Amino acid sequence: xxxxxxxxGGYELKKEILKHLEGRGLEYKDFGTDSTASCDYPxxxxxxxxxxxxxxxxxxxxxxxxxxxxxxxANKIKGIRCALCHDCFSAEATRLHNNANIxxxxxxxxxxxxALKIVDTFLDTPFSNDERHIRRISQMED
Ligand code: RB5
Numbered sequence: 687x688x689x690x691x692x693x694x695g696g697y698e699l700k701k702e703i704l705k706h707l708e709g710r711g712l713e714y715k716d717f718g719t720d721s722t723a724s725c726d727y728p729x730x731x732x733x734x735x736x737x738x739x740x741x742x743x744x745x746x747x748x749x750x751x752x753x754x755x756x757x758x759x760a761n762k763i764k765g766i767r768c769a770l771c772h773d774c775f776s777a778e779a780t781r782l783h784n785n786a787n788i789x790x791x792x793x794x795x796x797x798x799x800x801a802l803k804i805v806d807t808f809l810d811t812p813f814s815n816d817e818r819h820i821r822r823i824s825q826m827e828d
Contacts, residue, residue: 688809689743691717691730692793695751698722699793699801703747706802712809715743731759738787739765746788747805753792760788764827772796774807781811783819 688707692700697719707714717733719725727750734746746768750756753770760768768788769780772795780786789808791801813819 687743688712688714689717689734689737689746689788690714690748691719691734691746691756692749693719693727693730693751693756694722694724695727696749696753696756696791696793699749699791699796699798700747702798702802703749703805706805710806727756728759731756732763734788735760735763735766735768739763744787745809747808748788748790749793750790751792751794753790753795757788757790760790767823767826769808771804771808772800774800774803777804777807778811781808782814783822785813785819785823 737743738746748756757768757770760766767786768790769786770790771777
């Protein structure tokens with residue numbers, strides 16, 4: 687199950703991502719927002735992050751205008767490794783090296799075509815399980 691959330695700046699891109707997830711037959715839980723009306727991104731960042739740390743969802747996707755505010759907020763929750771990615775190399779590397787559990791993007795930064803490739807890369811890349819990466823990830827939580 688994929689947790690997904692956005693603010694007004696990410697709403698249009700989230701709609702494209704939801705269609706894409708449905709096309710791939712992937713299950714998701716949409717935590718809002720549900721329109722382009724102005725709203726506060728921390729509300730949605732916390733809802734998605736809590737769904738991931740609780741185990742309700744295995745992974746998450748967060749979108750705001752830049753991806754910055756929503757990723758900063760998510761990363762304040764213990765156990766969250768939220769990666770702001772606007773290219774496929776970063777999306778692959780953050781799964782392999784950081785075992786990132788939430789992908790963040792900016793709906794005002796990246797077009798839908800690239801964003802969907804980034805989503806696929808993030809979802810389809812497993813963690814490397816390399817000892818050095820496990821060690822570094824555990825140091826994040828010290
Ligand atoms: C909203 O205008 C904008 O500040 C928000 O979507 C995001 O970019 C914050 O980091």
